[in-house]
Amino acid sequence: MYSNISGGITTEPSAMLIPMDDHMVHRGHGVFDTAAIMDGHLYELEQHLDRFLRSASLAKINPPFDRENIRRILIQTVSASKCKKGSLRYWLSAGPGDFQLSSTGCYQTALYAIVIQDLSTFDSRGIKVVTSSVPIKPPEFATMKNVNYLPNVLSKLEAEENGAYAGIWLDGDGFVAEGPNMNVAFVTKDKELLMPQFDKILSGCTAKRVLMFADGLVREGKLRAVSVRNVTVEEGKKADEMMLIGSGVLVRPVIQWDDQVIGDGKEGPVAHALLNLILEDMKSGPSTVRIRVPY
Ligand SMILES: Cc1ncc(COP(=O)(O)O)c(C=O)c1O
Numbered sequence: 052m053y054s055n056i057s058g059g060i061t062t063e064p065s066a067m068l069i070p071m072d073d074h075m076v077h078r079g080h081g082v083f084d085t086a087a088i089m090d091g092h093l094y095e096l097e098q099h100l101d102r103f104l105r106s107a108s109l110a111k112i113n114p115p116f117d118r119e120n121i122r123r124i125l126i127q128t129v130s131a132s133k134c135k136k137g138s139l140r141y142w143l144s145a146g147p148g149d150f151q152l153s154s155t156g157c158y159q160t161a162l163y164a165i166v167i168q169d170l171s172t173f174d175s176r177g178i179k180v181v182t183s184s185v186p187i188k189p190p191e192f193a194t195m196k197n198v199n200y201l202p203n204v205l206s207k208l209e210a211e212e213n214g215a216y217a218g219i220w221l222d223g224d225g226f227v228a229e230g231p232n233m234n235v236a237f238v239t240k241d242k243e244l245l246m247p248q249f250d251k252i253l254s255g256c257t258a259k260r261v262l263m264f265a266d267g268l269v270r271e272g273k274l275r276a277v278s279v280r281n282v283t284v285e286e287g288k289k290a291d292e293m294m295l296i297g298s299g300v301l302v303r304p305v306i307q308w309d310d311q312v313i314g315d316g317k318e319g320p321v322a323h324a325l326l327n328l329i330l331e332d333m334k335s336g337p338s339t340v341r342i343r344v345p346y
Contacts, residue, residue, distance in 0.1 A: 052064070052066075052067040052128065052132075052163075052164065052165045052166070053124055053125075053127075053128040053141075053162070053163065053164040053165075054067065054068075054069070054161065054162070054163050054164075055115055055116075055159070055161060055162045056069075056070065056073075056146065056147060056159065056161050056163075060124075060127060060128050060131045062131060062132065067165070069161075069163065070147045072147045072148055072149070072150055073144055073145075073146060073147050073148075073161060074144055074145035074146060074147075074148055074154050074157050075142065075144030075145065075146075075161070075198055077150060078145075078152060078154075079197070079198050079199045080110065080112070080144065080145040080154055081110070081112070081142050081143060081144035081145070081197065081198040082103065082106035082107050082109075082110050082112060082142065082143050082195065082196055082197045082198065083103070083106075083140065083141060083142040083143075083196060083197075083198055084099045084100070084102055084103035084106070084140075084141060084196055085099060085138050085139065085140045085141075085298050086099045086125075086138065086139045086298070087137075087138050087139075087298055087333065088129060088134055088135065088136055088137050088138060088139060088166070088344070089136060089333040089334060090135060090136065090333075090334055091135045091343065091344050091346065092333075092341045092342060092343050092344060093125075093126065093129065093139060093341070093342045093344060094332075094333045094336075094340060094341060095256045095257075095260065095298075095340050096122070096125070096126075096139075096342050097339070097340075097342075098256040098259070098260075098340070099256055099298075100118060100121065100122060100125075102196060102254065102256065103121075103141065103143065103196070104118060104121075105195070106195040106196045106197060107143045109191075109194075109195040110195060110197055111145075111154070112143050112144065112145050112154075112160060113160055114143055114160060114162065115159065115160045115161070115162055116162065121141075121162060124162065124164070125139060125141055125164055126342065126344055126345075128164045128165075128166060129166055129344045130344050130345055130346050132166035132168075133346060134166045134167075134168045135346075136168065136169065136170055137166060137167050137168040137169040137170075138166075138167050138169060138298070139164065139165075139166050139167075140164065140165050140166075140167065141162065141163065141164040141165075142161070142162070142163045142164075142198070143160065143161070143162055144160065144161040144163065145157045145160060145161075146158065146159045146160045146161040147159065147161070173300075173301050173326070173330065174303070175303070175304065175318065175322075175323065175326055176304075176318070177303075177304040177305065177306030177307075177316075177317065177318045178215070178216035178217075178295075178303060178304070178305055178306065179214065179215045179216060179305070179306065179307040179308075180210065180215050180216060180217050180218065180219050180230070180293075180295070180305050180307070180308050180309075181209070181210050181213050181215040181218055181219070181308070181309055182218070182219055182221065182284075182308070182309055183206040183209060183210070183218030183219060183220050183221075183231075184209060184218075185202050185205045185206040185209060185218065185220075186202065187202070187220040187221070187222060187223070187228055187251075188202055189223075190250065190251040190252075193228075193229075193251060193252050193253060194249070194250070194251070194252065194253060194254065196253060200231075202231075203231035203232060204231070206218035206220065206230075206231045207231045207232075210231075216295075216303075217230040217231055217233065217295060218230065218231060219235060219308065220252075221284065222247075222251045222252075223251070224281075225283070225284065226247060226281040226282055226283060226284075227247050227282040227283070227284060227287050228247060228251060228252050229247065229252040229253065229255075230295055230297075232297055232299055233255070233295040233296055233297030233299065233300050233303075234246065234247070234252070234253070234255040234257070234258035234295070234296045234297060235247065235287075235293065235294070235295060235296070236258070236261065236293075236294050236296055237282065237286065237287050237290035237292065237293050237294075238274070238290060238291050238292035238293075238319060238321045238322075239286070239290055239291065240289070240290070240291050241275060242273075242274050242275040242276075242291075243274070243275055243276045243277070243278060244262075244265045244268075244274050244276070244277045244278070244321065245278050245280070245282050245286065245287075245290070246258060246261075246262065246277075246278070246279050246282070247279075247280075247281065247282050248279050248280055248281065249279075255296060255297055256298065257296050257297050257298055257301065257302075257329065258296045258297070260329065260332065260340070261296050261302065261325050261329065262277060262279065264325055264328040264329070264332075265277045265321075265325065267328070268321065268324060268325075273320070273321065273324060274321065287308065288308055288309075288311040288313070290313060290314065291313075291314040291319060292304065292313065292314055292319030292320075292321050292322055293305035293308060293313045293314075294319075294321075294322040294325070296325075301326055301329050301330065302322050302325045302326040302329055303322075303326075304318040304319055304322040304323070306318065
């Protein structure tokens with residue numbers, strides 16, 4: 052764990068404290084991001100860091116260090132944890148202050164990080180999703196990864212109450228948007244991969260990598276085309292395949308959306324191929340997506 056407020060890295064959980072007067076705690080004024088740890092390497096750290104700093108700028112949080120130093124601290128934190136498989140999660144907060152609404156009384160921007168070990172294997176079994184009745188965040192907030200995840204939490208709980216894995220949000224115009232911590236994609240009957248564009252939802256690092264691999268599947272003739280555009284619910288529900296995409300799920304096939312069985316109700320070949328490509332990328336991808344942790 053790391054906190055610049057307490058002054059460095061610790062492996063003692065009771066030493067990792069966040070002050071109650073931190074603006075992220077009492078006003079939700081913070082942003083966060085993640086990166087998977089696989090075989091002692093950080094996956095897509097640069098891509099997640101880009102989004103992290105973009106979110107901080109949109110949230111008017113000035114990082115306490117430059118990008119290079121944040122990157123160095125994060126890698127050192129993983130190194131100190133000795134964790135070889137799991138995830139790294141990190142936050143930038145306006146920091147401790149005077150309990151006011153404005154953050155002008157916060158005296159030091161905070162950087163926090165934690166390493167979470169997870170030795171489980173990725174599940175590729177098809178799951179069920181339901182349309183979320185919890186309102187989607189407006190684009191300004193959905194496109195920035197800030198700590199206000201109450202709608203996401205409520206959407207997930209609603210899905211679980213209905214025997215589903217996740218809720219699917221529709222945007223203000225009724226188009227398919229995203230899940231509570233993942234993006235969505237479809238494969239149409241004529242083998243076109245469809246993904247909702249990122250203007251009203253979070254620009255997923257995994258989804259962007261999947262798009263690159265999907266272009267490869269087009270070259271191999273396994274897909275006809277790849278389109279990032281508005282996707283209607285009707286198009287989605289009559290697709291041959293539907294999948295959830297994100298750092299947590301990687302690529303997870305969806306076999307039922309509300310009452311509609313997707314395709315033949317079984318995990319599809321494109322989701323299967325994309326999951327394998329992402330797993331391979333995590334284990335042996337290029338240095339642009341894979342940083343070795345010096346333990
Ligand atoms: C709302 C939301 N959408 C999509 C994603 C997927 O993004 P990524 O692939 O970068 O994990 C996340 C991930 O946390 C998310 O919270």
